[in-house]
Amino acid sequence: MGYLCDYCGDQRSMVYCRSDAACLCLSCDRNVHSANILSKRHSRTLICERCHSQPALVRCAEERVSLCQNCDWMGHGASTSSSTHKRQTIRSYSGCPSAAELSSIWSSILDSPTGGESTCEQEMGLMSINENSSGNDPGPSENASGSVGVNSVTSMAKASVWPSSSSVPEINAASQVLDLPDESENATFPKLSFPGIKGPALSANDDLYADLDMDEVDLNFENYEELFGVALNNSEELFENGGIDSLFEATEMSGADSNCQSAVAAEGSVGQVNAMPACSNAASADSAMSTKTEPLLCFARQQSSLSFSGPNGETTAGDYQDCGASSMLLLGEPPWCPPSQDASLQSANRNDAVMRYKEKKKMRKFDKRVRYASRKARADVRKRVKGRFVKAGDVYDYDPLNQTRSC
DNA sequence: CTCTCCTCTCTGACCACATTTGAAA
């Protein structure tokens, strides 16, 4: 799978789009994701240079390769001689960054000591889309949705590619390397801007921000890390940031799926959060919300050293990457645990947030992960009768290709 | 307060068949 671009089938694939489950060359990436405002929100990252099938999460400085979680474990496990290799977290991006912007985003991880031009840099030189095509993009006021998303915010700020200072998020660029957390930075409260939010950067403390529908934002692992790497002062902000989805899903899973708990014992990796299965379940999350709200808020504190595994006890990088809950658990002391004082106010705020959360949950459509694109491709063109597949040559009432009927 | 009826939402089953998996040779 995936040495070549899934779209053009010609160029070597460089980035992975989770929303499309596709490996794309940089040129096609920009083509595809400049199509509309929704596609611009897709979060992309580099492809693992080992398995060429998963999005890379880290860059090994020693080997100068980008690796997915799985390959990182395989290559840098505690039992391997490479376990001491210095790795940097690779950030994803959204929007339609230019070659220069991509270069800035990845500059810290793709710098080659040898001075040679990396494959990525070569690819960026081949990007076929006219850089001026961004003129069709939303103006500065829509920068948050049309340009580089929150995941690359720090890099972009560092590179000073934001079109105007008013839209530049006030985030310390030093936080770019995630595996070197800086307590002092977390102590401050940076202003965040999000894809899909028009206008200047909004403060997370801003009341206007309270009605932000985070369901429309491409929240992935990195997003959560961005969102919760800063100090959230109460549970309200947690709800509004969409993190509650992951928290509740994680909690539901821990309660309902005994395999998850057994995996904790099996892996026994204290302080290390490993993989999360895609245990999303709206109904279960709702039930969890309605019945276990209070204890749940402190769940992450109690389970901060949890490891999760899939329903079969297996762990995949894909699962890990698709679930934001693990990042919640990385935070250690959860700031959303309500303090004892002013409990009634906190409770009221929480109830409001719970109500809004439920409404959003209703509206939310969980992405179905397609494991085999080839099967999806076949199903997409297969003729049906009342939604059921029919034998080739049989009469059908629905043809996905022609929207016609044979009878 | 309870019951019935109606509407709406959600969930799972169904279908064919290429692909994937795992066992056997």
Added chain:
DNA sequence: ACTTTCAAATGTGGTCAGAGAGGAG
């Protein structure tokens, strides 16, 4: 140990039926 063969299992999407929730009378 490795390769080949083959059978069984898997997964894919649109539609429908049934279950359940909730409101009105």
